[in-house]
Amino acid sequence: MQDLALRVAFLWHNHQPYYEIDGEFLLPWVRFHGIKDYRDLPMLFREYPKVKHIINIVPSLFLQIQQYIQHKKIDKVQKLSFIHADQLTAEEKQGILKQFFVCNEEHLIKPYPRYFELFQKSKNENAMMQFSVQDFRDLQLWYNLSWFGNFAKKESPVSELFSKGSNFSEEDKLICLEYQLKVMGQILPILTEMQNNGQIEVSTTPFYHPIIPLIINSDAAFEAKPDNPKLEQPFRFPQDADLQVKNARKFYEDIFGSFPIGLWPSEGSISNDSLKLFAGNQFQWAASDESILFASEKPKTGLEKYFPRKFNRNNNELTLFFRDHNLSDKIGFEYQKWKPQDAANDFIANLLNIRTAILNNYGENGIHAAIVPIIMDGENCWEYYSNNGENFLRELFSRLSETDEIETVRFCDILNDGSNNYLPEIDNIRAGSWINANFDIWIGTNTHLKAWEMLRNARTTFESNRQNLSPEITDEILNEILIAEGSDWFWWYAPYHQSENKQDFDILFRYHIKRIYELMNLQIPDEVNHPIIDSEEQKIHNNTANENSTMERSNQ
Numbered sequence: 001m002q003d004l005a006l007r008v009a010f011l012w013h014n015h016q017p018y019y020e021i022d023g024e025f026l027l028p029w030v031r032f033h034g035i036k037d038y039r040d041l042p043m044l045f046r047e048y049p050k051v052k053h054i055i056n057i058v059p060s061l062f063l064q065i066q067q068y069i070q071h072k073k074i075d076k077v078q079k080l081s082f083i084h085a086d087q088l089t090a091e092e093k094q095g096i097l098k099q100f101f102v103c104n105e106e107h108l109i110k111p112y113p114r115y116f117e118l119f120q121k122s123k124n125e126n127a128m129m130q131f132s133v134q135d136f137r138d139l140q141l142w143y144n145l146s147w148f149g150n151f152a153k154k155e156s157p158v159s160e161l162f163s164k165g166s167n168f169s170e171e172d173k174l175i176c177l178e179y180q181l182k183v184m185g186q187i188l189p190i191l192t193e194m195q196n197n198g199q200i201e202v203s204t205t206p207f208y209h210p211i212i213p214l215i216i217n218s219d220a221a222f223e224a225k226p227d228n229p230k231l232e233q234p235f236r237f238p239q240d241a242d243l244q245v246k247n248a249r250k251f252y253e254d255i256f257g258s259f260p261i262g263l264w265p266s267e268g269s270i271s272n273d274s275l276k277l278f279a280g281n282q283f284q285w286a287a288s289d290e291s292i293l294f295a296s297e298k299p300k301t302g303l304e305k306y307f308p309r310k311f312n313r314n315n316n317e318l319t320l321f322f323r324d325h326n327l328s329d330k331i332g333f334e335y336q337k338w339k340p341q342d343a344a345n346d347f348i349a350n351l352l353n354i355r356t357a358i359l360n361n362y363g364e365n366g367i368h369a370a371i372v373p374i375i376m377d378g379e380n381c382w383e384y385y386s387n388n389g390e391n392f393l394r395e396l397f398s399r400l401s402e403t404d405e406i407e408t409v410r411f412c413d414i415l416n417d418g419s420n421n422y423l424p425e426i427d428n429i430r431a432g433s434w435i436n437a438n439f440d441i442w443i444g445t446n447t448h449l450k451a452w453e454m455l456r457n458a459r460t461t462f463e464s465n466r467q468n469l470s471p472e473i474t475d476e477i478l479n480e481i482l483i484a485e486g487s488d489w490f491w492w493y494a495p496y497h498q499s500e501n502k503q504d505f506d507i508l509f510r511y512h513i514k515r516i517y518e519l520m521n522l523q524i525p526d527e528v529n530h531p532i533i534d535s536e537e538q539k540i541h542n543n544t545a546n547e548n549s550t551m552e553r554s555n556q
Contacts, residue, residue, distance in 0.1 A: 003364075004355075004359070004364060004367050004405075005367075005404060005405055005406055005407040006351060006352075006354060006355035006358070006367065006370065006372065006405065006406050006407070007370065007371040007372070007407050007408075007409045007414075008351060008371070008372045008374060008400075008406055008407070008408050008409070009052075009054060009321070009371055009372070009373050009374065009408070009409050009410060009411055009414075010051075010052075010053045010054065010374045010375075010408065011053075011054040011055075011056055011203070011264060011287065011373065011374070011375040011376075011411075012041060012053060012054070012055050012056065012376065012377075012378030013056045013058075013205075013264055013375065013376065013377055013378055014033075014037075014038055014055065014056060014057050014058065014061055014378040014379060015056075015058040015061060015205070015209055015266075015377070015378075015379075016029055016030045016033065016058065016060065016061040016064065017060060017208070017209060017486045017487075017488035017489070017505075017508075018060040018063070018064065018208055018483050018486065019064065019075065019508065020064075020073065021507070021508060021511050022511075023073065024073055024074055024075060024076060024079065025064065025073055025074065025075035025076070026075070026076055026504055026507070026508060027075065027076070027077075027501055027504055028075045028076070028077040028078065030061060030064040030065060030068065030075075031068060031075060031077075031078065031180060031184065032103075032147040033379040034065055034068070034180075034183065034184040034187060035147055035148050035149060035152060035180050035183045035184065036147045036148065036149045036379075036382070036383075036388065037149065037378060037379040037382055037388075038065075038184075038187045038378070038379070039149065039151070039152075039183050039184070039186055039187050039190065040149030040150060040151050040152075040388065040390075041055075041378055042055065042187075042190050042191060042194055042200065043151050043190065044151075044390065044393060044394075044397075045194065045199065045200065045397075046190075046194065046199070047397075048397035048398070048400070048401050049199055050400070050401040050408070051199075051397045051400050051401060051408045052198075052199055052200065052201075052408045052409055052410050052413070053199070053200045053201075053408070053410070054200065054201045054202075054203055054262070054410050054411055055191060055200050055201075055202050055203070055378065056202075056203045056204065056205060056263070056264040056378070057191075057202060057203075057204055057205075057252075058204070058205045058207075058209050058266075059204065059205070059207045059208075059247065059248050059251040059252070060207060060208045060209055060483075060486070062188070062251070062255065063251070065184055065187060065188070068181060068184055069181050069184050069185040071181075076095075076099075077099060077100070077143070077144075078177065080092055080095055080096055080099075080100075080140070081140045081141075081143070081144055081173060081177060082173070082174075082177065083140075084170055085133045085134070085136040085137035085140060085170070086133045088136055090128070093128050093131070093136060094128060096136060096139060096140065097122050097127060097128060097131070098500075099143075099500075100139050100140070100142075100143040101119055101122060101143070102500050102501065103143075103146065103147070103383070104383045104384060105119070107383060107384070107385070107386060107388075108146045108147065108383065109146065112142060112146060112162075112165070113165070114138055114142065114165050114166040115138075115139075115142040115143075115146060118131075118135060118138060118139050118142065121135070134167060137168055137169075137170070137173070138166055138167070138168050140173055141161070141168045141172060141173050141176055144173075144176050144177060144180065145158070145161055145162065145176055148180075148183075149183075149388060150387065150388055150390050152179070152183055157175050157176075157179060158176070158179060161175070161176055188255060192256060195256070200410070201262065201410035201411060201412045201413075202252075202256065202260065203260055203261075203262040203263050203264060203411070204248050204249070204251075204252050204260045204262075204263050204264075205248065205263055205264055205265065205266055206241070206244035206245050206248050206263070206265065206266060207243075207244045207245075207247040207248045207251065207482060208244060208482050208483050208485060208486040209266045209486050209487050209488065210240075210241070210244050210266055210482070210485040210486055210487055211266055211267060211269045211433070211439060211442050211443075211487050211490070212241045212244065212245070212265055212266065212269060212270075212271075212274040212277065213269050213270065213271035213273065213274045213431050213439070214235065214269075214439060214442065214443060215235070215237060215238070215240050215241040215244070215485055216236070216237075216238045216241045216271070216273045216274060216277070217234060217235075217236045217238070217273065218231055218234045218235040218236065218443060218452060219234045219236075220271045220273070220431040220439070221431075221438070221439040221440075221443050221444075223271070223430055223431040223432070224295070224430065224431065224432045224437055224438035224439065225438050225439075225440060225444070228440070228443070228444055229444075229445065229446050229448075229449055230449075231449055231452055231453060231456070232453065233456065235452055235455065235456045235459070237459060238273070238277070240459075240481065240482065240485060241274070241277055242277060242281070243478070243482065244482055244485070245277060245278065245281045245283075246281060247482070248260075248263070249281060249282075259282065260283070261283060261284040261285065261412055261415070262283060262284060262285040262286065262287075262411050262412065263278060263283055263285075263286055263287075264286070264287050264375065265278070265286055265287075265288065266487050267433045267434055267435065267441075267442075267487060268287065268288040268289045268292070268323065268375070268433055268434030269288075269431075269432070269433040269434075269439065270286065270288045270292060270320075270429055270431065270432070271429060271431035272313075272428060272429050272431070274431075275311050275313070275318055275320070275429060276313040276314070276316070278318055279311065279312075279313055279314075279316035279317060279318040280313075280314070280316050282316075283318060284317075284318065284319060284412075284415055285318065285319040285320070285321065285411050285412075285414075285415060286318055286319075286320055286321075287320065287321040287322070287323060287373060287375060287411070288320065288321075288322060288323065288432075288433075288434065289322065289323045289325055289375075289432075289433070289434035289437065290305035290322045290323055290324060290325050291325060291432065291434070291436070291437035292322070292429065292430065292432050292433075292434075292437055293305055293309070293322045293426075294437075295430040295432060295437045296426065296428060296429050296430045297426065301357075301361050303354075303357055303358055303361055303362070303370075305322045305324065306322075306324075306354065306358060306370040306371060306372055307366075307369055307370055307371075307423070307424065308320060308321050308322075308371060308414065308423050309322075309423060309424055309425065309426040310423040310424070310425045310426070311425070311426055311429070312425060319411075319414070319415060319423065320426065321371065321373045321411060322373060323373050323374070323375040323434060324372050324373060324374060325434075326350075327347065327350055327351075327372070327374055328373075328374050328375050328376045329376075330343075330346070330347065330350075331347070331374065331376050331381065332376040332377060332380075332381045333381065335347070335385075335392055336381060336384040336385045336389075338392075340391035340392040340394075340395045341395050343392050343395070343396075344392060344395035344396040344398075344399055345399075347396060348396075348399050348400075348403070348406070351372065351406055352405060352406075354372060355367065355405060355406070358370050369423075371409065371414060373411075375434075440494075441490075441491055441494050441497075442487055442490040442491060442494075443490065444494070445493070445494065445495060447493045447495070447532060447533055448490055448493050448494070450493075450532050451489065451490055451493055451509065451532050452490075454510075454513055454525075454527065454528060454532070455481075455484055455485065455513065457525070458481070458484070458513050458516045458517065458528075459481055459516075461516075461517070461520070461522065462477055462478075462481065462516060462520065465520050465522070469520065473519055473520075476519055477515075477516055477519045477520065480512045480515045480516050480519070481512075481516060483512045484509060484512040484513055484516070488505060489505050489506070489508065489509035491505075492505040492506070493506070493532060493533065503531065506531050506532055506533065509532075510528050510529075510531075510532070513528050514528055514529075
């Protein structure tokens with residue numbers, strides 16, 4: 001490594017909300033991304049030991065992985081897959097035809113002739129009547145099979161199932177479904193091994209992925225958008241935010257045997273109060289987006305985002321890293337359309353240009369202090385890349401392994417090398433998230449306010465009745481509240497986000513609100529029994545979605 005190498009940190013954020021409803025998972029995305037991404041990505045990292053990474057795990061995701069591999073819960077797709085094809089009811093067949101093609105057509109259906117044949121056949125009128133028993137059995141298997149990552153595709157028995165291709169047996173289905181659990185069971189051991197050998201750092205996020213600034217005080221949204229629609233009464237429960245953070249630390253300790261030192265706040269959402277909370281819970285670093293930095297202090301060169309800041313409250317210090325928005329989004333949203341070698345070349349060229357700019361503006365001392373944080377999803381984008389992004393990642397990691405002008409680091413390396421002792425301080429953070437430096441995605445419309453008011457009403461009702469409840473019931477209700485505070489429910493209430501499973505997120509949110517009242521033996525308010533977006537509103541939402549472009553997330 002040259003003395004003047006540019007330091008770069010890759011953070012891969014693994015995130016799924018908590019999908020449980022009535023004892024099973026409503027949606028299969030934890031399982032499918034578990035077998036496609038959460039094991040494959042670190043296994044690929046291992047082949048390039050010179051390249052370091054941070055992997056951020058959301059506790060609600062890894063809790064579900066544990067529940068899968070311990071056979072405590074299954075998801076509805078899994079349940080439909082286990083049923084013998086010759087015993088499927090009309091309702092079950094309808095459910096299979098609706099859900100078992102929900103994936104990227106170009107990369108997860110078309111490459112497999114039998115799966116693509118079934119996909120085309122499903123578009124026929126009266127498809128359910130035209131599908132034979134063997135058609136349904138093959139579809140049950142292909143939907144599960146197509147999600148396996150590239151490493152599993154080379155492993156027995158998965159490779160044999162791909163070779164067989166069609167005319168699957170009921171035994172084939174069981175083999176496939178059982179191997180999925182084996183793959184998922186290897187995720188945490190791989191992460192533990194790689195963290196112990198120093199190639200990765202594992203960070204975390206508040207437990208159920210809430211937007212912490214809004215949980216502390218929903219009025220934080222007005223710092224960025226003073227004219228946003230306003231709740232009649234703000235949602236203001238800082239004790240819940242603290243519990244989401246403390247529970248995440250405890251969960252991490254239970255699975256890794258030590259406390260995490262860093263976190264990626266849900267959606268990069270930060271505020272002064274949230275940073276104070278993180279520091280008070282002994283976190284040593286947190287990260288957000290460059291747009292938050294530039295909303296908080298006026299840039300001079302635009303290169304300031306590459307210099308971490310120190311945030312200090314009540315003698316609790318937190319080092320803040322700021323995501324390079326352009327380069328992170330190139331991986332997340334653009335390079336999927338490029339040839340892998342061209343994308344890797346472009347990425348490296350951008351880093352070398354940043355290195356030159358820092359040297360020109362700040363000299364050698366600037367290079368020693370700077371770091372380029374690249375922060376993105378660890379799962380969603382790869383469904384849109386050919387070959388699950390492997391070709392691009394191999395090109396990129398090969399180039400990074402060979403160059404002396406770029407050094408990949410973990411955030412914990414920065415804390416340990418002493419360079420953070422001389423960081424500039426930042427006294428005030430303008431509240432916002434990584435998306436447009438505001439919270440509009442989660443609290444920017446009247447539809448969002450309906451959800452927040454429903455949550456606030458349930459939360460205040462619990463607080464009023466808390467003294468009459470047993471400790472066991474209190475804990476159970478609090479858990480339902482923490483789940484309902486997760487960001488994903490509110491994300492999908494945004495009009496510009498559309499998905500085949502959009503209504504499922506509304507069902508999940510209202511299910512946990514219902515459980516709060518049920519556990520208190522109180523009547524469920526009528527509004528909780530009805531979708532938050534009614535049919536007329538949905539038409540408006542669909543029109544808005546067609547008229548506006550925004551940052552897209554996959555269905556999962």
